[in-house]
Amino acid sequence: MELDPLLLSRIQFAFVVCFHTIFPVFTIGLASYIALLQGLFFKTQNPAWDRLALFWTKVFAVVFGMGVVSGIVMSFQFGTNWSNFSLAASNFIGPMLSYEVVTAFFLEAAFLGILLFGRGKVPQGIHLLAATMVAIGTFISAFWILSANSWMHTPAGVELIDNRFHVISWREAIFNPSFPYRFAHMALASFITGGFVVAGVSAWFLLRGRDPQANRRALSMCLWLLLFLTPLQAVVGDYHGLNTLEHQPTKVAAMEGHWETSTNVPLLLFAWPDQEAQENRFAIGIPNLASLILTHSLDGEIPGISEAPPEEQPPVILVFWAFRVMVGLGLLMIATSFAGLILRRGGRIYESPVFLKTLVGMISLPFIAVLAGWIVTESGRAPWLVYGMMTHAEGLTPSLTGWMALFTLIGYMLVYAVVFYAGIYYLTRVVRNGMLPEQAQASADHDADRPKRPLSAAHTPFDDDVDPVRS
Amino acid sequence: MEMFDLSIIWAGIIGFGVIMYVLMDGFDLGLGILFPFAPDEDARDVMMNSVAPVWDGNETWLVLGGAGLLAAFPLVYSIFLPALYIGVFLMLAGLIFRGVAFEFRFKSRRNRHWWNRAFSWGSAVAAFAQGVVVGAYIQGFQTEDFVYTGGAFDWLTPFTVVTGLGLMAGYALLGSTWLILKSEGHVQDWAYKITPPLLIAVLVVFAIVSIWTPFVNQVVWERWFGHLRLIWIFPAMALLFAFLVFRSVKQRRESYPFIATIGIYVFTYLGLIVSQWPMIVPPNYTLWDAASAPESQLFLLIGVLFVIPVILMYTAWTYWVFRGKVRVGEGYH
Numbered sequence: 040m041e042l043d044p045l046l047l048s049r050i051q052f053a054f055v056v057c058f059h060t061i062f063p064v065f066t067i068g069l070a071s072y073i074a075l076l077q078g079l080f081f082k083t084q085n086p087a088w089d090r091l092a093l094f095w096t097k098v099f100a101v102v103f104g105m106g107v108v109s110g111i112v113m114s115f116q117f118g119t120n121w122s123n124f125s126l127a128a129s130n131f132i133g134p135m136l137s138y139e140v141v142t143a144f145f146l147e148a149a150f151l152g153i154l155l156f157g158r159g160k161v162p163q164g165i166h167l168l169a170a171t172m173v174a175i176g177t178f179i180s181a182f183w184i185l186s187a188n189s190w191m192h193t194p195a196g197v198e199l200i201d202n203r204f205h206v207i208s209w210r211e212a213i214f215n216p217s218f219p220y221r222f223a224h225m226a227l228a229s230f231i232t233g234g235f236v237v238a239g240v241s242a243w244f245l246l247r248g249r250d251p252q253a254n255r256r257a258l259s260m261c262l263w264l265l266l267f268l269t270p271l272q273a274v275v276g277d278y279h280g281l282n283t284l285e286h287q288p289t290k291v292a293a294m295e296g297h298w299e300t301s302t303n304v305p306l307l308l309f310a311w312p313d314q315e316a317q318e319n320r321f322a323i324g325i326p327n328l329a330s331l332i333l334t335h336s337l338d339g340e341i342p343g344i345s346e347a348p349p350e351e352q353p354p355v356i357l358v359f360w361a362f363r364v365m366v367g368l369g370l371l372m373i374a375t376s377f378a379g380l381i382l383r384r385g386g387r388i389y390e391s392p393v394f395l396k397t398l399v400g401m402i403s404l405p406f407i408a409v410l411a412g413w414i415v416t417e418s419g420r421a422p423w424l425v426y427g428m429m430t431h432a433e434g435l436t437p438s439l440t441g442w443m444a445l446f447t448l449i450g451y452m453l454v455y456a457v458v459f460y461a462g463i464y465y466l467t468r469v470v471r472n473g474m475l476p477e478q479a480q481a482s483a484d485h486d487a488d489r490p491k492r493p494l495s496a497a498h499t500p501f502d503d504d505v506d507p508v509r510s
Numbered sequence: 511m512e513m514f515d516l517s518i519i520w521a522g523i524i525g526f527g528v529i530m531y532v533l534m535d536g537f538d539l540g541l542g543i544l545f546p547f548a549p550d551e552d553a554r555d556v557m558m559n560s561v562a563p564v565w566d567g568n569e570t571w572l573v574l575g576g577a578g579l580l581a582a583f584p585l586v587y588s589i590f591l592p593a594l595y596i597g598v599f600l601m602l603a604g605l606i607f608r609g610v611a612f613e614f615r616f617k618s619r620r621n622r623h624w625w626n627r628a629f630s631w632g633s634a635v636a637a638f639a640q641g642v643v644v645g646a647y648i649q650g651f652q653t654e655d656f657v658y659t660g661g662a663f664d665w666l667t668p669f670t671v672v673t674g675l676g677l678m679a680g681y682a683l684l685g686s687t688w689l690i691l692k693s694e695g696h697v698q699d700w701a702y703k704i705t706p707p708l709l710i711a712v713l714v715v716f717a718i719v720s721i722w723t724p725f726v727n728q729v730v731w732e733r734w735f736g737h738l739r740l741i742w743i744f745p746a747m748a749l750l751f752a753f754l755v756f757r758s759v760k761q762r763r764e765s766y767p768f769i770a771t772i773g774i775y776v777f778t779y780l781g782l783i784v785s786q787w788p789m790i791v792p793p794n795y796t797l798w799d800a801a802s803a804p805e806s807q808l809f810l811l812i813g814v815l816f817v818i819p820v821i822l823m824y825t826a827w828t829y830w831v832f833r834g835k836v837r838v839g840e841g842y843h
């Protein structure tokens with residue numbers, strides 16, 4: 040069998056970028072949360088905030104580390120597998136990625152050192168500043184990279200001369216039509232992810248009766264946040280979809296499983312899109328609803344997938360189902376947040392085992408929703424790499440052979456499998472270990488020997504700067 | 511020529527970024543290479559703690575190198591990476607393992623020896639791969655019409671293996687002199703002990719590569735044995751600094767060995783640049799061929815000129831916060 044470097048590169052890119060995104064989407068939310076906790080501690084001097092901050096910083100250190108190493112891979116993927124694209128789009132993508140490095144990555148890296156190791160070495164205010172800077176850095180980073188990505192979806196402000204994109208308007212290129220929606224949707228997704236993870240872990244502690252005081256505070260905070268953010272995400276997602284309808288109608292048609300241009304389009308709840316036959320099997324839907332959502336009128340006309348010739352159509356089944364997974368999970372999250380509001384009466388959010396267990400079970404769901412969302416977005420634009428201007432095949436590295444791509448694909452899978460497994464393992468240990476007892480956080484125990492007892496809770500305040508975070 | 515040539519300014523910035531990366535990640539990769547030979551587990555703790563707060567920032571210079579090339583000299587990016595495809599993968603795999611080892615090693619008890627290995631093997635592979643890149647750069651690339659046309663393993667030749675091993679030795683030297691600076695007691699004694707042999711290894715490779723290079727690349731031969739005699743100052747300076755490393759280790763000075771090692775690097779690096787200048791994708795493309803559009807170079811330059819000094823300031827500040835010795839079993843004080 041001939042190995043296809045194009046298909047293998049696509050799988051590889053999808054794999055490494057999905058793996059990478061798992062971490063930022065969590066660290067972006069968590070960084071802001073840690074900064075908030077430190078700010079509360081700074082203001083009130085209530086040690087409960089400090090203990091929460093320290094605990095989440097430990098988790099953060101691990102997740103951030105994995106985000107960094109997988110991100111370094113990303114910055115070389117463009118060149119190794121998509122060198123034609125890199126050369127063609129360098130005039131725009133290059134400055135975007137470089138600005139990301141100089142404005143975000145250095146900021147994050149420098150202040151991360153202070154955040155993780157600076158306890159006791161720098162004044163409290165500076166430590167708070169470091170936490171804030173890391174949080175800001177994650178947002179700046181998301182800004183540039185999402186701008187670059189959005190530009191590939193809705194290219195603007197450029198001219199194609201001799202196979203190279205030349206920027207004629209930086210403002211239009213950076214703030215391209217899909218960028219505001221994508222940035223808002225992704226920022227919300229990050230906060231939602233952070234919120235559900237913190238809520239789930241706090242619920243887990245509460246179920247075991249550990250640290251009820253601090254964990255109640257944490258849980259309550261998260262649920263308030265989620266109560267606002269989850270419905271907002273649905274609204275933003277709706278606008279995002281409308282914008283996509285304008286710029287990438289084929290993608291929206293694929294999300295809806297809608298083959299022929301028509302009016303009174305139903306919203307399909309279930310279907311099995313068949314790309315060969317260009318139709319759906321077993322379709323179950325709600326009449327007229329898709330027309331209503333997308334055009335705000337019952338008999339609105341929606342262009343179908345078949346507007347695009349078959350070789351320019353995305354993999355419909357993938358887009359269709361990934362979209363349903365994302366929206367389904369989104370609705371579930373809204374429901375959970377509202378259940379939290381109702382259960383607040385009489386403090387049942389802290390006591391109801393069913394509710395707490397549900398929250399624990401939901402820890403992984405936002406990650407799945409995020410990956411599903413990216414799959415909708417990215418595979419929905421196939422076969423275009425730069426929408427309407429450059430296809431995947433045109434962007435591929437010419438010298439790349441099938442076996443080279445296969446070799447690295449398998450390589451990354453093995454490496455990431457080890458890293459991911461170890462990461463989850465150590466994160467579980469950090470969480471199991473929980474927060475430091477109150478005395479330990481403040482007490483001075485000079486015999487604490489970190490290397491030999493890495494997980495011991497007793498440390499000197501000086502050791503705090505390394506040990507509780509490191510161990 | 512115009513008033514100022516953006517491509518030359520960018521060559522300067524990228525050149526600065528690369529040497530910053532080599533020096534900064536060099537010493538922390540070097541500690542990884544030395545890791546298996548450390549006298550005991552305490553020493554390993556000290557070694558790792560001495561770089562834990564700064565390694566992420568050090569590695570960011572590599573990302574800047576990648577992104578900066580894509581922005582300013584995209585041809586370099588789009589030819590080097592395909593040409594070095596397998597090597598780049600190995601380097602990244604190495605960097606992944608050593609990067610997560612920082613987090614995982616301290617959290618691990620039973621499996622600690624595995625993370626020790628991940629740290630040392632990861633560092634060694636990454637250092638070797640980077641040395642190979644240097645060798646491949648001296649060798650040149652097979653290209654046609656702005657596209658790499660060579661095979662998957664053109665980068666792996668006896669010459670590049672030597673440069674790979676050379677950079678490993680060089681990084682180890684940076685690591686050992688860094689450790690002299692940051693440690694005390696038996697760890698520091700050990701660092702003093704291993705520095706001279708490492709330096710000799712570096713000088714041997716230095717000699718081999720210098721003699722071999724002119725045969726690998728005709729242009730380089732002309733450059734060194736043609737009329738531009740002035741450039742011999744660079745290897746001479748590098749040798750002078752090598753001597754200073756020897757002497758300062760003998761006198762048991764604490765910071766001089768590290769500083770003098772930086773001197774060796776800077777002058778070797780300058781020597782390498784003058785060998786190829788202005789070729790940036792040897793043997794076919796100059797830095798002007800490889801440049802991106804002037805408006806892109808300018809757009810980024812404006813930001814970078816503002817931001818790089820700020821970055822240097824807060825990087826210096828973090829090093830200042832974590833200055834001083836790292837003690838066994840204590841972490842930072």
Ligand code: HDD
Pocket residue numbers: 056059060062063064066067102103104105106107108109110111112113114143144145147148176177180181184185225566569570573
């Ligand atoms: C919405 C957010 C987002 C998205 C879509 C991406 N990243 Fe990312 N990336 C981040 C948000 C982020 C971050 C929050 O800034 C990280 C996560 C952990 C970290 O260290 O910073 C990061 C780390 C990170 C690093 C390491 C930075 C360092 O050395 O400190 C690199 C090189 C990249 N990313 C590059 C990429 C590339 C090339 C991407 C696209 C293909 C990409 N990221 C997608």
Ligand code: HEM
Pocket residue numbers: 048049050052053056057058060061121184185187188191409410413414417418419421424431
């Ligand atoms: C933000 C910067 C991003 C850029 C510049 C980018 C760019 C690309 C490119 C070049 C491809 C080509 C390969 C292909 O489509 O087959 C691709 C595909 C893909 N990307 Fe992105 N991407 C980005 C972010 C993400 C993120 C964060 C994710 C999600 C986790 C993601 C998920 C995917 C998936 C699933 C594919 C495969 C689609 C397919 O096979 O058709 N992307 N992306």
Ligand code: HEM
Pocket residue numbers: 220221222224225227228229231232272273274275276277279280281283290365366368369370372405408409410411412413414415416417
């Ligand atoms: C509940 C209702 C939701 C709706 C209506 C919605 C809508 C959409 C649409 C239309 C897209 C594709 C945009 C495009 O590429 O053109 C998208 C992408 C995405 N969604 Fe959602 N979404 C919802 C919930 C969520 C939730 C709960 C999450 C995660 C927590 C999420 C995360 C994402 C991500 C990460 C992307 C890809 C990045 C992007 O294009 O913005 N979505 N969403």
